[in-house]
Amino acid sequence: MHRFSYDTRYPAISDLKARAKKRIPNFSFDYVDGGIDQEHGKARNRNAWHEIDLIPRYLCDVSNADLSTRIFDKDYALPFGVPPIGLGNMMWPGAEMALATAAQKANMPYILSTFSTTPLEEIAAAAPDVAWFQLYVPKKVEVMKDLLAKVKAAGFNALVVTLDIPVGAKRNRELKNGLKLPFSFTPKIIWQCATHPTWALSTLKHGQPDFVNVLEYKEGPNEGLAQFITNFNMHGVTRERIELIRQVWDGPLVLKGVQHEPDIQAALEIGIDGVIVSNHGGRQLDAAPTSVQSLQDLASYADKGMTMMVDSGIRTGTDVVRAKALGAQMAFSGRSFFWGMGALGLAGAEQVVGIYQDEIDRTLKQVGCASFREMDGGWLA
Template sequence: MSQVPSMRYDARYPGIADLKRRAKRRLPNFAFDYLEGGIDDEQAKRRNRQAFHDVHLTPRYLRDVSTIDTQVTLFGTQYALPFGVSPVGLGDMLWPGAETALARAAQNARIPYVLSTFSTTPIESIAKAALDVCWFQLYVPRSVDILEDMIARVKHAGFRALVVTVDIPVGAKRNRELRNSLKLPFTLTPQMAWQSLTHPTWALQTLARGAPDFVNVARYRTDTSQALSDFISSMTIPGLPVERLRKIRELWDGPLIVKGLQAEENFRTAIDCNVDGIIISNHGGRQLDAAPATIDTLRSLPKDIASQVTVMIDSGVRSGLDILRGKALGAQAAFSGRSFYYGLGALGAPGATQVIDIFRDELTRSLMQLGCLRFEDLDSSWLANSSG
């Protein structure tokens, strides 16, 4: 339960945009562009944001809003807030120690934290830091043996949900990364070295921790002469066949979530495979520039699909109000990756808590302003064009 919120966070950076501006100054260009960049002309990334702004809600006054309930129950677990941390690969390249800092902040705040397959922190370490709230994002391997081993590791570590990402059937050509010579394995080119030297806080902390590496998949590279980039490409399956999703369902007996679907036929196929949830996503506008904004996909989702699985959303979430916009359209929770890494880039480890507190504050105040006492009560009747 929340009462009238107090601003417990650093008021010099009251919004995600403020953190983004500071992160841009503190991070080397190649790191910031890796975080910020989309695909091609980055139109999908911009559409994600505009689509949120186009969702209008009608407030209802003449009621007592002194106490607000922000809790949400997902797959049988109660979380204090209806948002979580999206998976981001190479997290510790963006800020040294970022993944562990995020895991601890998520555990303290009781929000879901999704760890990427291509994280730079061991699965087992993150599970210990976020035991009650950790989810694992799976990039599906070609090899069934590797798939079985990875799922067994995730299960043994104690992760609460498995999130299968399906929207990377092929590696992306991201122009910002190419211009910055960012490639795998992570090595400093002269251009990157200069950018690092001109950002000494990032450079010194990275030097102290060592160059980030894909520690959770390194054990599967049997040919040590193979370039890491080639190994990553060869390890993951080029498009996820339905049969492989069924295999994952057999191997994983906990909540199974599919992330990245946008077509109705794919939603129905996933339901046929007995998944428990979906995260509507266009990968933050990083894979297909012609993809629809995720809010638009959510808006057009047939009601019978929403009644069969837990629907969530990411891509473009930048405020507590965005989370409520998603809820009014049917998303039970919202996730953000860039927002949290803006916070880390701006403030270091405390930035993770700063973003949580900003979202909590904005979410609570917006619920009060709307006159909605419980997050779970917000539905399509609050939309400005609703007749409910």
């Protein structure tokens, strides 16, 4: 396993967040950091992980800890990955490629968003062993089939279908910042760019971020981000559509955003391979249960053959170990990676991997568990 070092001036994800806030324009920071409505759901996500206590066990040898996990008949060296983040390059120009490259080096999953800003073929080539593709299900079946054919041809290892955006989110920070694509340079946005020249110059050099993988399917000029997503997506992905996707996609198929038991039951019946229990990082429904709560409710589906994964609110390696104790084979953290990029530019990708790797390793050893695969509910207080 490659050992990632990290800059100890920023030893925690919260340090990266603080630095990112200074280094990138507010509209970009808010796009990543923001949640829905009053952002209570986002805060509850975070607090719920703190409530999970692990009882340390001593009297055992933990000179080495094995951090690897097995998902869809493949071993990954690390049990956490990069979830899909639309408009990734807005956090830092080139962020998506830097993250995919770091994920390949670390042997951990990297999920490319439908609304990414780097061509999917380039990401698949940079991360041939670990790249998964996330699908926002297009309303039009022919568009969906065309996109999936490209994803297959590029060689992605798994397909992740996001369920939890039946309607565009009303995110107040984005509305106040006037965030739109293509960028309309309002005086506020010009001022924010001028006061963050490193970000602005790199963005200028790299080119304005845009939804390159779906541009060809556009029918009219974009409105706000949420509006574009609303126009492209199905308003509620139906069971029939998931059944169709199951017929079209013959590789590992994952549903993301599952919180309701009948939904995971349906997934099992349709032949879905895995789920990511998630509330989209508190970005879609402020009243949604935390992913900790949903994971506790649904974890028993692992015994029925469902691969359980989780995201939303994970910020430390200890959280990844907690997630495994609750039944998740793999955990993802969206904002961690993007704060890393915002704080340190492209070097932020490996910084975040290094922090998580170190923290997972230390937590496993601290609780007396020599292998991530062995971590289970027996450690819960």
